[in-house]
Every structure is written in structure tokens, then in C-alpha cells.
Amino acid sequence: MYESTRGNLYGQTAAQAITLGMVPGGGLFVPSTFPDLNWKDLQGLTYRDVAKRVMMPYLADFAEESLSEIVNVYSDGRFDGEDPAPLVSLGKFGVLELWHGPTAAFKDMALQVLPDLMKVSLEQFNREEDVLILVATSGDTGKAALEGFKNRKGMHIVVFYPDGGVSPVQERQMTTTEGSNTHVVAVVGGNFDQCQTAVKHIFASDSLKAKLQGKNFIFSSANSINWGRLLPQIVYYYWAYLQAVSQGKITSEGKMNVVVPTGNFGNLQAAYYAKLMGLPINRIICASNTNNVLADFFATGVYQSQRAFFQTISPSMDILVSSNFERFLYEMSGRNSEKIQSWYDASNQGTFTVDPTTLKACQDTVYAGWANEEETLETIARSYKAYQYVFDPHTAVAMKVYEDYLSATNDQTFTVIASTASPFKFSSNVIRALDGERELNCKDEWEALERLNILTGWKIPWGLQGLDSKTEKKATSCVPEGIAELIEKMFID
Template sequence: MKYKSTRGRSFQDSTYKTLLEGLSEDGGLYLPLDLPKIDIKDNDIKNFTYTDYAEKIIGEIFNDIDKEVLSEEIKLAYKSFDREVLPIKKLDSLYLMELYHGETFAFKDFALSLLPKLISRALEKENPDKKILILTATSGDTGSAALYGFKNVKNTKIIVFYPTKGISEIQKKQMVSVDGDNTYAVGVRGNFDDAQSALKEIFNDKEFKDYLRDKNYLLSSANSINIGRLVPQIVYYFYSYFTLVKRGEISNGDKVSVSVPTGNFGNILAAYMAKKMGLPIEDLICGSNKNKVLTDFINTGSYNANREFYTTNSPSMDILISSNLERFLYYELEEDPDKINNLMNKLKSSGAYSIDPALLNNIYGYSYNDQETLEEIKRVFDNYNYLIDPHTAIATAGARDYLKNKDTKVLVASTASPFKFAGSIVSALGETCSDEISAIDLVEDLTGIRAKNFKKLLNSEIKQKRQIEKSDIKEVIREILK
């Protein structure tokens, strides 16, 4: 497979090289030169496991990776998941894809269990005499999944930068307690956008990249700017759709819609790409919290990041600059890099841009504040005796609002275990608690639903204690590489 940048001046002729580069040299994001159409046969629907779908779909895109190698790494990646890799829970017309049965209990595990293995293969094949530095900013779940995934991977260092405020105690503890020889979690005083913008500058800083080169390091990312993060996420939309076919909930070819809580637009972009690859998806439903820059964009065509940043009870969506929206716009704007450069230059200079809202007629945007999110958690529990986390609550609320004017079935991305946000669950159920461990105990008592490994996690030893200003990121990287 060959790859092109959304900004039109960078190309790569192999998957391995693209995975290693991460962000393209022209500042854009890589996409496959041609997205394949996926044909799932009746016999496949009957017999395929999750890893079979992964091998077929990832293999069609990463078609220049040896099939036996890819198969081996995919099987290893999902070996750490629960026996049922992706359960799907039916709530009337909603089908919740439980994307949190991996090692860190969030949907990021689907990509970040596989990406480190592929990057290690890529390094071995393309640059066996080099090491690789993975730099990643996180709004919560990416950080722990990346650290777990890259832990002790040969010739690799990974540094995750997380905001010191606004993430749950469990999310933070998952990152600072990872004890790999090559893993580093660094708190940045500020929000996710501060950390992400600083890292993007580093990826485009020729002098700093020369410094890394002198240290014998290549630079890459585990954020969803890396195509290796995005492609594995496409798989679970195909798997979920054809699981509904297998169960007799829908007929093959029936259209469904997809509801995703999103801040950086990667997870919903994977659904959009699945649609482009032939999956019968009718509409995309984008759920936002009080940081509703995406909802406003979808409803008006105007993207404006010049607004107050809010810390909410759905912290993984506390984002004002949605990186993956650039890939979506590239497809929607006739794959014209000049148009993308124009929009991204406007975003950089003024924090805003606009497009024709008519281009957004198959995507719906809804947003909910903290109180509305808690009310949705309680509504779902009261009606179904089923717990959802605050991010998933935004997706189910968006799906329900969408269905007021539509008659279809909706796949909902349930992105994290509710116990990662036990404090919010307690609040939703009308109680109070003093800390995260107490919250987990109380949720268990209130619901009769058991947590899984979280209390053990919260009692684990803290390994990483760095907290810095955004301006100190380069210096911390230099210190770590020494």
C-alpha cells in the first residue's frame, strides 16, 4: 500500500515507513492511496472470529506486510483481551459495542495492542540500526494503552504527556504506575490541547529532529495521527455489523447508523472509513460534551476553537483541536490538498475556518453538559440495569436524540469501562464519596455489578512523578534520552 498526506506534499511507498514516520513531513496526516472495498462472504459471517475480521480488513489495507507476520501479531495483540473480545449489548434499538475488554479497559486497546508490534517489525525491517522514540499526548485513555502496549518493546522509548487536571484518578494511576524500562509518563500543567500542540511543533521542528537523529532515534507517535492507530479501529465496526447479521438482528445489506463520543475524531473517522470501504452505514452521530466545537461545526459548517475550555466529567473528550477531522475533510473536499492547506492555515493563524455545511449531510452532532451526562447514566441503569461510563452516555444520548426523527438501528461505541469513572457513576446514582476506591466499592454496593482489577490498580506503586510546564517538553525529552 502507498500513502499520501492530506496536505499533498508527502508520500510513502510502504506501510512500515508510514508507521515509523507517524506525522508526515508536510504537517499533514497520512491516508492510504486507495481504500479497498471489503467483501464479507456468508461463510465468513458464520465462522469468522474477531481476529479473522482483523486479519482480513487490516490485511487489505496493510497489504504489503507479510500475511503470516500480520496474522501472528494480530493473534498476539488480542490474546490479552477477555475471551469474548467484543461483546455487544442490546438496549432496544441501540447496540452497545463494549470496546473496553482489553488490558486498560478502553477502546484504545484495540489499536495500541497491535501498533507497538507492527512498529517493532517496521524498525527491524526498515532501520535495524536505529531506535525509535514514541511521543504521545493523551486526554486520558490513549496514554495508558500506549504505555502498556510499548512496555519493554526492544529499541523503543515512549513518553506520554498527560494534562495534570481533568483526567480521572484511575486514568492517571494507570499511566504513572507502568513500570517498563522504556516507558515515561509526564504531567503537563494545562489541558490536552496544550500538550498536543506542543508535540505537533516538535514533529515539525527540523532542528529537534536533527538532534534526535544524532542520538540515533527516529521519531513517531502513538496518537491517532498515526495511521497504525486508525486502521485497527475500522475492524470493530465490520465485526459488530456482521455480528448483528449473524444474530438475525438485521439482514446483510441493511443500513445501520453509528454513534460515537468523540473529541479527537479518530474513532468516528474509523466508522466513516468503514463506510467508504463498503459497510452499510447510513449516518454518523457525533456526541460531544460541553467542549462542543465538533457539534457546532457539524451543525453550522464553522469550526471555531476560540472558546473557553471546560474540564468535564467526560475528560477524554475535553479537546478543542480535533486532529483527525483533517482526514475527514480531505475525503469530503474531493481529496484536494490545496483546500486542506487553506483550512489548516486558517486554523493555525486564527483558530477558525468554515466549509459549506451541505457537505455534512450524513453526520449529526449533539452535545450534553455534565448534568445531562449523569442523567443519561442513571436513565440507562434504571431502565436496563446496565452501567455505562460518561463518554458512552453521551453516545447513547446522541443516538436517542437522533432516533426521534429516524427509524433505524444504531451501533454505539461504548468506549470505556464505567469503573474507570466510578466517581461520576456514584454522582449519577445520587450518592457521594471521598475518593476513587470508595467510589468503586460504592458502585458495587449500589448496583451489584463487580469491578474488575481497579482497586488493585489504584493501590499500585507510583513510578512516574514528573510534572512540567508545556514550555519544558523538549528539555524533558532530552533528559530522558540521556
């Protein structure tokens, strides 16, 4: 069963939590208890079967046959190769490639599953309305969600992205998505946090929900605030450990560290949940870019989102309000919903200070660091020379923070770096790093894709091939304050 981080809702089934997306009165759904799952019981299984075993205890109201069909996405050809998340060993650490799905980003690992989780949830929840899925994206979630939900009967999806705040490839991926049920909105003059805040306000609007119900719609979300998005992400940390053992990088009783480049904290939260389930994770390392609100929190105990916002070369991490951090603090505070409610009170305007006991629990669990733009580019170049491995600008942030962690601790535990996107999604900046030039001489992003292919010998992911020749849908545009009005115009008027 599921409960709210803010103590305002208890006893919800998995189907209810997934259908609703977030708690109507504010807060996020979390499992009431966590199952124990010994990794040794998963040895020799395929990714598909590991996914089923990890997810099943959390979906008590799902038929086993339904879940078996849902996890088939990992073996039906949607992912490139037999292994959807290979662990590439680079000596004392490994890179978990989470970008072999249709959109070349880690979001595919969950968003190819979520539509079917939601479909079954709606049936279990006895809801017959069409579901309207609202998504805020800083780059990768948008396309992965559109791809997962396109042409799904009874489901409509609207993705909001900051105009000018995503890479050209990310934008073209979204605007070329097929499906009459998909809608893309460029938010002019806004950043991801403003998009996400507007979506949360819509979820909390009783009047708008009532109007939509009159049109036979209910709201849900495909962001990682939805438990159905977060749950499949736990799976690949088990998979990483299993691969590390089979590759001889970890002994049967050994532990591993995990490094996660993070913005909205969902991928890191999934690693922590895997640890709660008994996976032998030693240290979780949180890597931020110049928008280093999380690194500052772990150093001081003060979360301050009211600060300068930077557009960076790692745009999917350009986030100051990390939604899933609420789930983390819920666990670190001893599941104290009163504290969560007080910290996330709207009157705090995104700034709060946790108590010393909670801060110590956070620091004991997570090491946090950050990398600036120059360090990120240097890390891409240095790592390519050292390992002949190409990092995208998000994974490069993780690599730099891992190097800083090693310098600070000399911890020799085998470490897995979560690689969240293909370098081809950010070809221009990767080439700038590899060439040592700060100005790129490619005429456009599509030439940069070809040039990176020639420079490194790496194959362009199939999901990015031919993007420049695909038919685009014209994205609707609005300002942040106009998002709710736009939803009314699209689905109510």
C-alpha cells in the same frame, strides 16, 4: 500506498507511514485508495481473523505471516473473555463494549496491536534506530500506549497528560505502569490540546530531530494521528455489524447507524473508513460533550478551536483541536489538499470556514450533537433504570445524542453505540448519577470502585483491580512551553 492530506508527500508505504507517525512537513497519512470488503465474506470468523482480513489490504508490504502473529493479541488472553468487543443488545440499539482490554478503554483495541505493527514497520523501513514515541493523552490513550509499549526493546515512550485533567483512576493507571522504557509527564497549567500541539511542534522541529538522530533516535507517535493506531479501529465496526446480523437485529441487506462519543475524531473516522470499504453503515452520529467544537462545525461550517475550554466528567473528550478531523475533511472536500492546507494554515489560529459544498458533504455523512454535564448524569441514571445497563460518562454522552437524533429523525435503523470505557474508570461520577446525589460520600476513588461494584453487581475490570496498592512512579512535571526542552534533557543531554 499513502499520501499526505496536505499534498506534500506521496507514495509512502504502510511501513513508512506507521514508522513516521505523521507527515514530517505537516499533515496526516491517508490511504491512496480504499479496498472493498464484503462483510458476508467474514461471517463465521473469529475477531482475530476478521482483524487480519480487514487490515491486510492496507499493509501491502507486510508478510501475511507477520500480520497473523500481530493479530494474535485478540486471542492470547490479553482481553477479558473470548470476544474482545461484544455487542450487548438493549432492544432497538446495541452497545459495542470496547473496554475489555488490559486498561478498560477502547484504546486497547488498537494499542495492543500498534507496537508490533511498528516493530515490523521499522524492519521493513530498514531503520535501525531506537524509536521515541511521544503521546499526548486526555486520559485513556496514555495508559493503553504505555501498556502496549512497556519493556519493548528499542522503543521508548513518553506520555504527556494535563495535570488535573484526567480522572484519578486514569492517572493512577499511568503512574503505576511498569517498564524502564516508559515515562509519564504531568503538564501543569495545560490541557490536552496544548499537550498535543507541543508534540506536533516537536515532530516538525528539524533541529530537534537532528539532535535525536545523533543519539540514534527517531520520532513516532501512538496517538491516532498514526495510521497504525487508526487502522485496527476499523475492524470493530465490521465486528459490530457481523454480531448485529447474527443476533437478528439486522437483515442480510440492512444497514446500521453508529454513534461515537468523540474528542480527537479517530474512532469516528474509523467508522467512516469502514463505510468507504463497503460496510452498510447508514448514519454516523458524532457525540460531543460541553467542548462542542465539532457539533458547532456541523451546524455552521465554521471550525473554531479558539474558545472556552471546559474540564468535564468525560475528560477523554475534553478536546478542541480534533486531529483526525483533517482526514475527514480531506475526504469530504474531494481529496483537495490545497483546501486542507489553507484551512490548517497556522495563521488561521485554529479557526476556518469550509465551503458550502464541503459542508453539505459533511452534513450528509454525519449527524452531530452534544450533551452537557447535567444531561450526561441524567442519562446514566435513566439508562440504568430502563436497561439495567451502566454507562460511563463518555458513552452516556453518546446515548443522549442518540436519543436526540431519534427525536429529530425517528430513524428506526438499528444503531450501535460505541462504548469507549468501563464505568469503573469514572466510578465517582457514575455513583453520583445513580444515587442522584451531587456530592459523593466515598473517601476516595478506590472506595468508589467497590461501591459501584456493590451497587450494580458489575465486576471491576481486572486491569483496575488493586491499583491503589501498586507502586507508583513519580510523574515528571513541566509547563506546556517546556515540553520540547524536557525531551532534550531526557534523551539528548
